[in-house]
Amino acid sequence: GIYVPSFTYPKVSGDNAITSFVGPRPIVSVTNPLDSPAHTAIITSETVFGDMFMIETARGCPWKCKFCSAKAVYSPYRPAPLDVVENLFDKVLGSGLKLGLVSSALNDHPKADDMYSMITRKGLKIAPPSLRIGRITDGLIELLRYSKVRGVTLAPETGSQDIRYSVGKHITDDMILGDIERLVSSGIRDIKLYFLIGLPGEGITHVNGITELVKRIRHVFVKVSRGNKRMGQITVSINTMVPKPHTPYEREPMINPREAKSRIKRISRGLSGLSNVFISYEGPKWAYIQSILARGDRAVLDLLIKLAKTESSDWGEVMRQWPRNPDYYALRKRETDEILPWSFYGY
Structure with missing residues (x-):
């Protein structure tokens, strides 16, 4: 659904403190699993990441850092199915673009090593997101080396x-x-x-x-x-x-x-x-x-x-x-x- 501010609004006291809410309470629903990961739709150099084809490999985060909103906003953690990701990888072939992998926890994908091998077989080069300390595997390091990161x-x-x-x-x-x-x-x-x-x-x-x-x-x-x-x-x-x-x-x-x-x-x-x-x-x-x-x-x-x-x-x-x-x-x-x-x- 869509949140309409005029349908649900706060009641406030004289000092502007919120005392209650009036109207329906929006319920957030989650699609699971991630069958349609976000990815680059328009290829143009006129963007911040113009030299990359961005593909979301997972949404949410399996970790519990108290300062980060990713877990709360995008929960539950949903890795994209490997066959779906592979179809998106094929769109990058022949484009000359680097592969930008989008994830808050790249190496926590249950098929991470299979995904890395697939990228290498297809001859693609990656641009990695921030890497989780303690989760950097030999397979990921080999992919970084292959991609000349x-x-x-x-x-x-x-x-x-x-x-x-x-x-x-x-x-x-x-x-x-x-x-x-x-x-x-x-x-x-x-x-x-x-x-x-x-x-x-x-x-x-x-x-x-x-x-x-x-x-x-x-x-x-x-x-x-x-x-x-x-x-x-x-x-x-x-x-x-x-x-x-x-x-x-x-x-x-x-x-x-x-x-x-x-x-x-x-x-x-x-x-x-x-x-x-x-x-x-x-x-x-x-x-x-x-x-x-x-x-x-x-x-x-x-x-x-x-x-x-x-x-x-x-x-x-x-x-x-x-x-x-x-x-x-x-x-x-x-x-x-x-x-x-x-x-x-x-x-």
């Missing part, structure tokens, strides 16, 4: 093993270092690492842990790269955790942009001067805006309309003119008895 993306998320486990990502430091050593030994030249700041329970020691982990990674990276007689680079991507609806962290507070900037600077200073290590990050103000859009109620529509109608693209200026307090939507903790704007969905 030069760089891969991994997501340690945090430098603290304790915080990593607390957010539902059961990955040890040794697993991270071991997988990077195997990848670089196989010919991977560049490694990109995703880290989050502002995770629940995070303190300065955990932030410093990112610096220490990257230094350990670099030690392994340089040692193996020298053996390969070629040196690539490590890109450290740092982003602020944005609490998302339908996740275990939907009620958590978010760190303010000033504190986020401070933590990013601390990490950058700790890694400064290290050759082959580069830092990238999304501006904390954009994470702040994402949080407003992610957890806001219908009043946020007024903010979007103001932005659309103004000649300025300055979000800060538009928010200063908005009669609501942006921090109320972006930063605060939601109490357990608070009715959330998305509570009426039938998950």
Whole structure:
């Protein structure tokens, strides 16, 4: 079905808190299995991935990372049938395009190794998504080598093993270092690492842990790269955790942009001067805006309309003119008895 906002709407109190919902409760239905995976329909170079034919190999995620909305929004995990995927692979033949595999957990497909062998037999080259640490098999590494992939993306998320486990990502430091050593030994030249700041329970020691982990990674990276007689680079991507609806962290507070900037600077200073290590990050103000859009109620529509109608693209200026307090939507903790704007969905 289709959600029609005018059919189901919130009742609010004098302080704009939601007290209840009026109207039918939408029930989310799921098609299972994934018989029609998403894939490139129009081939054109005028897109972000213009050199790839994108094919969804699975939808949803079998893992339980508490900050990620993929599991909640796309649940249950549904791998595409291998024969369906093979028919889509055949569409790539002769196109000259790389094969872009779309999945939140590529190597968790129950027929992953068969799929990799099929890709190799057909002479296709892949562009992999972010790879799950601890799930990188020899079959996947061989496909990366065959495809002449030069760089891969991994997501340690945090430098603290304790915080990593607390957010539902059961990955040890040794697993991270071991997988990077195997990848670089196989010919991977560049490694990109995703880290989050502002995770629940995070303190300065955990932030410093990112610096220490990257230094350990670099030690392994340089040692193996020298053996390969070629040196690539490590890109450290740092982003602020944005609490998302339908996740275990939907009620958590978010760190303010000033504190986020401070933590990013601390990490950058700790890694400064290290050759082959580069830092990238999304501006904390954009994470702040994402949080407003992610957890806001219908009043946020007024903010979007103001932005659309103004000649300025300055979000800060538009928010200063908005009669609501942006921090109320972006930063605060939601109490357990608070009715959330998305509570009426039938998950």
